[in-house]
Amino acid sequence: MARAKKFRVATEGATTDGRNIERSWLEQIAANYNPATYGARVNMEHIKAYTTDSPFKRYGDVLEVSTEEVDGKLALFAVIDPTDELVAMNKARQKVYCSIEVNPNFADSGEAYLVGLAVTDDPASLGCEMLQFCANAKASPLARYKQQPANLFTEAMEFTLELEEENKPSLNLFARVKELLAGKGKTDAAQFADIGQAVETVAASQRDLLDKFATLGHQQGELQSVKTQLATLSANHAALVQKLSQQPSTQPRTTATGGNAEVVTDC
Numbered sequence: 001m002a003r004a005k006k007f008r009v010a011t012e013g014a015t016t017d018g019r020n021i022e023r024s025w026l027e028q029i030a031a032n033y034n035p036a037t038y039g040a041r042v043n044m045e046h047i048k049a050y051t052t053d054s055p056f057k058r059y060g061d062v063l064e065v066s067t068e069e070v071d072g073k074l075a076l077f078a079v080i081d082p083t084d085e086l087v088a089m090n091k092a093r094q095k096v097y098c099s100i101e102v103n104p105n106f107a108d109s110g111e112a113y114l115v116g117l118a119v120t121d122d123p124a125s126l127g128c129e130m131l132q133f134c135a136n137a138k139a140s141p142l143a144r145y146k147q148q149p150a151n152l153f154t155e156a157m158e159f160t161l162e163l164e165e166e167n168k169p170s171l172n173l174f175a176r177v178k179e180l181l182a183g184k185g186k187t188d189a190a191q192f193a194d195i196g197q198a199v200e201t202v203a204a205s206q207r208d209l210l211d212k213f214a215t216l217g218h219q220q221g222e223l224q225s226v227k228t229q230l231a232t233l234s235a236n237h238a239a240l241v242q243k244l245s246q247q248p249s250t251q252p253r254t255t256a257t258g259g260n261a262e263v264v265t266d267c
Contacts, residue, residue, distance in 0.1 A: 003063060003081050007159040009100050009117060010076040019152055025102060025112035026076045030067045032106070033114050036197055042080055046101060046118040046153060059086040062117055076100070078117060082161060086119070090161040095119035097156040103148055120156055 012023040033040075042060040049056035060082040067074050078100075082090075089095045097120045106113030 003079060003164065005162045005164050006066065006077040006079045007098075007161070008070070008075050008157065009065075009078045009098055009159070010102075010154045010157075011070065012074045021102075021154060022112075023074050025104060026067050026074050028111040029076060029102070029114045030065050032109075032111055033062075033065045035061065035063065038106075038113065038115065040101075040114045040116050042082065042086065042117050042119065044095065044118065045120050046099065046116065048116075059083050059119065062114065065114060076114075078114075080117065082163075087161060087163065089119075095121055096158055097121070098159045099156040100154050101151055102154065103151050115151065118153070 010021055010026065012021050012026055040062040041058045042062070043058055044056050047056040048058075051057070060080050063079045063081050065076060065078050067076055069075070086095070099118045099120065100114055101116035101118070102112055103115050104112050106115070
């Protein structure tokens with residue numbers, strides 16, 4: 001699967017709609033984000049259409065997020081699985097700014113979660129001044145695009161979409177299950193989701209193993225049938241060789257019939 005290299009999507013302290021992005025929010029997002037719990041999708045301009053033929057359809061999925069210190073501030077980075085259309089747009093220098101949608105109290109957990117990532121061409125449309133205006137306006141033009149009224153959009157920042165082929169060696173079954181069950185720094189909901197995924201991983205592995213055994217058993221049955229036929233042919237061949245070896249190499253001369261062996265002269 002081709003996926004994009006991680007890129008920065010938010011930084012602590014940046015102003016959004018009158019609120020600052022708190023460091024703890026980014027830490028919680030990095031710790032809590034799990035596509036199995038709720039997968040954030042990539043959209044355009046934070047507008048989410050319901051039809052697949054709309055220009056505001058989805059353009060990929062957020063696979064994972066992490067945090068890093070950048071110039072003394074905590075920054076949030078994302079890895080996405082983009083659609084071919086998003087890759088083409090970005091290569092054409094279209095939709096080169098991104099903004100995330102954050103729910104500060106996801107599922108009443110009291111912690112922040114990433115619920116969406118938008119791409120845009122115009123940083124001013126999701127810039128600091130625009131977001132502050134929307135926060136103070138009586139009727140915010142961005143309010144209808146939020147999943148929850150309390151959600152916030154971060155200020156748009158430029159990003160470059162660089163693809164890389166995922167060539168990490170696949171974890172073996174036990175390592176994968178151990179990784180899922182570790183659940184360090186995750187909420188109970190995320191840990192339960194990981195446990196469910198671990199069970200599904202084990203079940204899928206066992207199903208594949210049973211399928212292989214079933215195929216092997218079928219092949220062994222076919223091999224046994226071929227061996228039986230070969231043994232029969234070999235026995236028949238040996239019997240034929242034995243029979244032919246017991247017969248004389250030349251046929252005996254046939255005895256003449258008729259007459260009394262007297263020589264008669266015709267005068």
